[in-house]
Amino acid sequence: MKRIITILMCITLTFGITACGKNEDSSDATETATTTPQVKPIESTEEGEPQEEETNTSDEIIVPDDSVDIDLTAMSATFVYSEVYNMIMTPDDYIGKTIKMEGICNMYEDPESGQKYYACIVQDATQCCSQGLEFVLDADQYTEDDYPQVGDDITIIGTFATYMEGENRYLTMLDSKME
Numbered sequence: 001m002k003r004i005i006t007i008l009m010c011i012t013l014t015f016g017i018t019a020c021g022k023n024e025d026s027s028d029a030t031e032t033a034t035t036t037p038q039v040k041p042i043e044s045t046e047e048g049e050p051q052e053e054e055t056n057t058s059d060e061i062i063v064p065d066d067s068v069d070i071d072l073t074a075m076s077a078t079f080v081y082s083e084v085y086n087m088i089m090t091p092d093d094y095i096g097k098t099i100k101m102e103g104i105c106n107m108y109e110d111p112e113s114g115q116k117y118y119a120c121i122v123q124d125a126t127q128c129c130s131q132g133l134e135f136v137l138d139a140d141q142y143t144e145d146d147y148p149q150v151g152d153d154i155t156i157i158g159t160f161a162t163y164m165e166g167e168n169r170y171l172t173m174l175d176s177k178m179e
Contacts, residue, residue: 065100067098068098068099068100068157069097069098069099070083070094070097070098070099070100071100072084072099072100072101072102072122073100073101073102073155076125077122077123077124077125077127078124078125080101080122081122081123081124081125081129081131084101084122084131084132084133085131087099087133087160087171088131088171091160091162091169091171092162094160095160095161095162096159096160096161097159097160098157098158098159098160099133099156099157099158099159099160099173100155100156100157100179101120101122101133101155101156102120102122102153102154102155102156103120103121103122103123103132103153103154104120104121104151104152104153104154105118105119105120105121105147105148105149105150105151105152105153105154106118106119106120106121106132106150106151107119107147107150116147117134118134118135118136118137118147118148119132119133119134119135120132120133120135120154120156120173133160133171133172133173134170134171134172134173135156135158135172135173135176136158136172136173136174136175136176137176137177137178138175138176138177141177142178146178148178154178155178155179156173156176156177156178156179157176157177157179158172158173158174158175158176158177159173159174159175160172160173161173161174
């Protein structure tokens with residue numbers, strides 16, 4: 001009896017193992033693996049003016065801004081979060097570089113000095129964690145009234161720098177411009 005049960009179990013396991021494998025058509029697998037993002041095609045209207053066709057924005061190619069050293073606006077949320085983390089952990093590697101980033105404006109006002117500190121906050125892909133960089137708008141182009149409101153979506157371009165305040169080292173983007 002034990003021998004019959006053992007043989008039945010072996011046959012059942014053999015069928016179970018072979019049934020799990022699926023032989024996929026190799027052309028479908030290759031096609032899926034080599035799918036590339038689509039660029040928006042240009043079509044002409046009746047008036048002869050070019051018009052962009054609407055496509056899924058998640059498949060669009062984002063071209064980095066060549067006028068900056070690090071364009072965080074052309075990166076995925078995970079990569080942006082990682083790059084800002086790297087800036088915080090190794091700031092000396094970024095000093096003097098022009099950074100472009102988009103995020104949410106936040107502001108802290110020191111209750112003792114009344115000094116306002118503005119920051120561009122970015123979140124990771126799951127939007128559970130956030131970090132950001134302080135920015136100071138270019139005083140030649142902007143006044144205090146030109147700073148964005150807390151919670152506004154912003155795009156900032158500025159020069160990465162550090163400064164000391166008391167015993168603490170802080171990171172900032174100087175001479176920033178808003179887009």
